[in-house]
Amino acid sequence: MNRLQVRTPFAAPLTLSAIVLAAFVAGCSSSPTGPEQNGAPVESRNAVTPVIAGDVQGRGLPAVLTDPKSILSKRSVFFDYDKYEVKPEYKELVAAHAKFLADNRQFKILIQGNTDDRGSREYNLALGQKRADALKKMLVLLGAREDQVESVSLGEEKPRNEGHDEAAWAENRRADILYSGEF
Amino acid sequence: MLRLLSDRFLPNARRLSLVAASSALLALSAAPAHAELTIEISGAGANRIPLAIADFGGDTGVARALTSVIRGDLERSGMFRLIDPGSAPLNENSTPAWGDLRVKGADAIAAGSISGGGDGRMEARFRLNDVNRQAALGGAAFVTSTPMLRTAGHRIADVIYEKLTGEPGVFSTRIAYVVKGSGRYELHIADADGQNAQAALVSREPIISPAWSPDGTRLAYVSFENKKPVIFVHSLASGRRTAVANFRGSNSAPAWSPDGRRLAVVLSKEGGSQIFLLNADGSGVQRLATSPGIDTEPSFAPDGQSIYFTSDRGGSAQIYRIGVGGGEAQRISFEGSYNVTPRVSPDGRSLAFITRRDGSFRLAVMDLSSRQVQILTESRKDESPSFAPNGRMILVATEQGGRGVLSAVSIDGRIRQKLSIPAGDVREPAWGPFQR
Numbered sequence: 219m220n221r222l223q224v225r226t227p228f229a230a231p232l233t234l235s236a237i238v239l240a241a242f243v244a245g246c247s248s249s250p251t252g253p254e255q256n257g258a259p260v261e262s263r264n265a266v267t268p269v270i271a272g273d274v275q276g277r278g279l280p281a282v283l284t285d286p287k288s289i290l291s292k293r294s295v296f297f298d299y300d301k302y303e304v305k306p307e308y309k310e311l312v313a314a315h316a317k318f319l320a321d322n323r324q325f326k327i328l329i330q331g332n333t334d335d336r337g338s339r340e341y342n343l344a345l346g347q348k349r350a351d352a353l354k355k356m357l358v359l360l361g362a363r364e365d366q367v368e369s370v371s372l373g374e375e376k377p378r379n380e381g382h383d384e385a386a387w388a389e390n391r392r393a394d395i396l397y398s399g400e401f
Numbered sequence: 402m403l404r405l406l407s408d409r410f411l412p413n414a415r416r417l418s419l420v421a422a423s424s425a426l427l428a429l430s431a432a433p434a435h436a437e438l439t440i441e442i443s444g445a446g447a448n449r450i451p452l453a454i455a456d457f458g459g460d461t462g463v464a465r466a467l468t469s470v471i472r473g474d475l476e477r478s479g480m481f482r483l484i485d486p487g488s489a490p491l492n493e494n495s496t497p498a499w500g501d502l503r504v505k506g507a508d509a510i511a512a513g514s515i516s517g518g519g520d521g522r523m524e525a526r527f528r529l530n531d532v533n534r535q536a537a538l539g540g541a542a543f544v545t546s547t548p549m550l551r552t553a554g555h556r557i558a559d560v561i562y563e564k565l566t567g568e569p570g571v572f573s574t575r576i577a578y579v580v581k582g583s584g585r586y587e588l589h590i591a592d593a594d595g596q597n598a599q600a601a602l603v604s605r606e607p608i609i610s611p612a613w614s615p616d617g618t619r620l621a622y623v624s625f626e627n628k629k630p631v632i633f634v635h636s637l638a639s640g641r642r643t644a645v646a647n648f649r650g651s652n653s654a655p656a657w658s659p660d661g662r663r664l665a666v667v668l669s670k671e672g673g674s675q676i677f678l679l680n681a682d683g684s685g686v687q688r689l690a691t692s693p694g695i696d697t698e699p700s701f702a703p704d705g706q707s708i709y710f711t712s713d714r715g716g717s718a719q720i721y722r723i724g725v726g727g728g729e730a731q732r733i734s735f736e737g738s739y740n741v742t743p744r745v746s747p748d749g750r751s752l753a754f755i756t757r758r759d760g761s762f763r764l765a766v767m768d769l770s771s772r773q774v775q776i777l778t779e780s781r782k783d784e785s786p787s788f789a790p791n792g793r794m795i796l797v798a799t800e801q802g803g804r805g806v807l808s809a810v811s812i813d814g815r816i817r818q819k820l821s822i823p824a825g826d827v828r829e830p831a832w833g834p835f836q837r
Contacts, residue, residue, distance in 0.1 A: 266590050267640030271604035271626035328628060337762065338741040338755060338784060339609050339829070340654045341711055341718055343623075343630060344667070344674035344695040347651050351672065369669070370629035371651045375607035401628040 282318070283397055289314045293395040295353055296388065302348040304356050312353065315395060316360030319367070326366050328401045329353050330394045334387035335374040346371030346393075353393045439595065441819045449482040450565050453507040453532075455491040457525070458514035463550065467515055467525060470554025474572040474594060475561060479816030486510065493528040493540060502532045509538065511561055515553075521546055525553045529564055539564045551596060571789045573836050576796065577601070577611045577620055578807060579829040580822060588622065590637060593789075593832075595820050601637055610654055610785075613833045614661050614681070620831070621645070621655035621664060632666055634681060645683035656699045656708075657681075658725075665689065665699035665708055676710055678725070690723055690730060701725075702745045709733065709743035709752065720754055734767070736774055742785060745769075746792045751812070753786040753795050764797045766812060777814035787832045794818075796830040 283290045295308045304312060319325055331350030333342040350369035358364055379386035454472050457464040475481045484507040491497060492514040502510055513527025528540035541560050545553035555573035562570030571593055580587045586608045591598040602608060606625035613620055618637060623630045630653045632646040646652040650669035657664060664681055667674050676689040676696045689708065690696055695718075698711040702722075709722050712730070720734040720743045734740035739757035746753065752767045756776065764783040765776045782800040789796065794809045794816075805828040806821040821827065 266599040266601045266637045268600045269602050269635070269640045269642060271602060271606065271624060330628070337718075337739065337757070338698065338711070340667070340698045341695070341741050343609075343651060343653050344697045347669050347674050348695070351669070368629075368649055371669070372607075372625065372630075373609075375609065375625060396628070 279397055279399055290318055295349075295393045295395075297349050297391040297393070299387070299391065302345070302352050304352055312356050313360050316357045316362045319357065319363070320361035323363065323366070326368070326398045327357075327362075328396045329357075329367060329369040330376075330396065331369065331371040331373075332376065332378075332390055332392045332394070333374050334390045335377060335382070336387070337374075339373055339375070343371045343373035343375075346373045349391075349393045353395075439821060439823070441821075449480060451484050451506045451508050452481045452561070452565065453484040453486040453502060453505070453510040454561075455486040455497075455510065455512040457512075457527070458490060458492040459516050463517070463523070463547070464515050467550055467554050467557075470551050470594075471511070471558045471561070474555060474558035474570075477594070477818060478562065478570075478572075479811065479818075480562070480566055486512075493526045497530055497532070499532060499535050507532050509561075509565060511557075513540075513557070515545075523547075523550075523553075525557065527557055527560075529561055551592065555592065555594075568793060569791050569835065571791050571793070571832075571835070574790055575617070575833040575836075576807075577613065577831045577833065578798075578827055579608050579611070581607075581805070581826040581828065588620070590620075601635065601640075602642075609829050611829055611831045612655050612657055613831055614657055615659055615834055616661055617834045617836060621657065623653045623655070632664070634664075634683075643683065645681065646679065646686075654697050654699060656701055658701050659703055659705040665701065665710075667697045667699070676708070689725075689727055692730075698742050700744050703747055703749045709745060711741045711743065720752070733769075733772075734774075735772075740765075744786050744788060744795075746788050746812075747790055748792055753788060753797075755783055755786065764795060764810060766795070775814065777810050777812075778808070780808075783808075785829050785831075787830050789832050790835045794832075796832045798828045798830055 282288050285291055289311060292311055295304055329350040331346030333346045350371055354367045354369040357367055377390045379389040452475065454468065457468045472483060476483055484505050487498060487501055489498060491512040493512055497510050497512065509529060509531055511527055511529045513525060515523055515525045517523040523545050524542055525545055526542040529538045531538050539560065543553045543556050552573060558572040559570030574593045575590055576593055577588065577590050580589055584605055586604050586606065587600045588602040588608050588611060589598045590601050604624060604626050609623045611620050611622040619634055620637065621632060621634050624633055630651045631644050632652045632655045633642045634645045635642040646666050646668060648668050648670040652666060652668055654667040655664050662681055663678055665676055665678055668677050674695045674697050676699050677686055678689050679686045692712055692714045694713040696710055696712045700709045707722050707724050709720060711718055712721050715732060717738040718741050719732055720740050721730040721732050723730040737756050737758060740754055742755045744753045750769055752769055754765055755762050756765045761781045762783050763776050763780055764778045764786055765774050767774045780799045784798045786795050786797045794811055796807055796809050798805055799808050805826040806819055807827050807830045809818040
């Protein structure tokens with residue numbers, strides 16, 4: 219199912235907000251009519267209850283995916299400006315991941331596409347999706363099963379390099395591969 | 402007679418910094434490093450309406466706080482020039498010193514008082530008078546209480562604004578925006594003047610694209626807390642949230658239908674970023690359009706019959722319109738190679754959007770009947786425009802000194818308010834509906 223209900227308790231730094239909320243709620247309880255004149259009420263404003271979004275825990279992965287000497291520890295594919303095709307130099311890397319997925323059908327991956335921060339956030343989200351989709355398509359062509367690979371986009375929201383120059387932008391035009399347990 | 406408001410403005414830069422003057426509790430309510438939004442305005446009308454607002458009568462501290470909220474709202478709007486009301490005590494029942502006010506050039510005077518019962522309840526009353534006709538223009542009374550005092554002030558300012566300009570005021574509306582701290586994202590809800598900021602959601606992962614439900618009780622937004630974009634609908638009062646679109650792939654860009662029953666969203670579940678419609682509880686997903694490239698940033702027209710969106714189907718990012726029943730999309734924007742984030746004005750007559758000109762991203766407005774485009778800012782990095790519910794101002798995210806600030810720009814570009822948080826990064830504004 220695609221529904222999920224989350225309700226989390228306040229974290230420590232927010233307890234002051236909770237006090238303010240209590241004050242708001244108290245303020246809202248006043249009777250809506252004035253004694254002498256029929257004053258219109260200042261309507262009870264809806265108070266805001268703060269929520270803390272949950273965290274995701276990682277699990278251990280086989281060494282072949284994390285050992286720096288293994289090609290499978292390399293998880294990033296970089297793209298040219300305004301381009302969405304996987305460049306030939308990444309063929310070996312993508313083929314290695316495709317083979318690992320073909321040999322280990324219990325594994326799933328998440329591909330996160332990214333962009334630089336120029337332009338609309340939502341449009342960049344769509345551009346990052348194009349990069350993630352291109353990488354997914356290549357992985358599937360090289361042997362991964364479609365249901366092992368989910369392609370998503372982080373758009374410009376999670377830059378690896380926070381700078382605003384060409385070098386930073388190049389680092390952020392990227393798709394990353396995350397294995398089960400890393401997302 | 403009151404002069405009609407002219408749309409001719411002179412550049413008359415002023416600076417006004419309003420910092421939290423209310424209780425210490427409120428100042429602490431925005432949990433992390435950032436305090437409340439501060440507002441600076443620049444530009445104003447040459448023919449601002451000259452208005453005197455007398456000090457409200459009643460308990461000095463409370464009355465002063467109330468008067469200052471009303472004056473602050475009206476002054477910041479850029480539509481009024483505040484005239485010294487004189488020092489003689491005045492309330493809603495007393496007769497103003499017409500002669501003095503006329504000499505000072507005031508067209509209207511507001512006067513009132515606030516009185517309290519023993520139970521913490523208070524009543525604020527006021528009357529607005531036309532100085533030249535020496536006649537009442539209107540008045541109202543609001544029951545309030547200490548925590549709701551600012552709200553009462555905003556309601557009074559709304560009445561004065563409407564009586565004098567003919568358009569409803571937006572001082573008692575709320576805004577939503579996202580504050581980015583280090584490794585921390587907070588979705589805040591604040592009054593339109595930036596006060597009373599409260600965090601509705603705190604997350605380690607980004608939050609983007611907040612959108613108010615038409616009744617102002619819920620927000621739809623995109624959260625990355627699950628390592629991918631998922632659309633939530635969040636009831637502000639209860640904090641109850643539902644993932645209404647959490648399909649395989651990315652889920653983003655929620656927009657409410659004007660009746661609050663449906664959302665237009667962007668899903669990549671069937672490949673590419675494409676627009677779908679679904680019910681506000683997440684059920685009844687149906688595809689709206691099919692394009693070979695990107696379709697995103699849907700926005701309903703106020704009549705609910707059509708949807709404006711961004712697409713690269715013609716080779717560059719441009720704005721299109723399609724009926725809610727689907728069918729052929731019509732291209733709306735033509736100038737330039739990057740026109741994105743369309744937002745229709747509340748009266749349906751114009752479109753705010755972001756255009757790239759000479760490498761800079763600027764807020765623009767298009768008259769939908771003439772297709773005439775006016776660029777409203779000289780910014781480098783405007784994003785995410787959002788109309789005030791009276792259509793008079795557009796709230797937009799921009800960058801100043803390397804950090805995100807919000808800017809409220811009048812639809813003629815002449816009045817600007819900057820809303821910023823000291824040392825904070827603010828983005829993704831959404832102006833809420835009228836409070837009912």
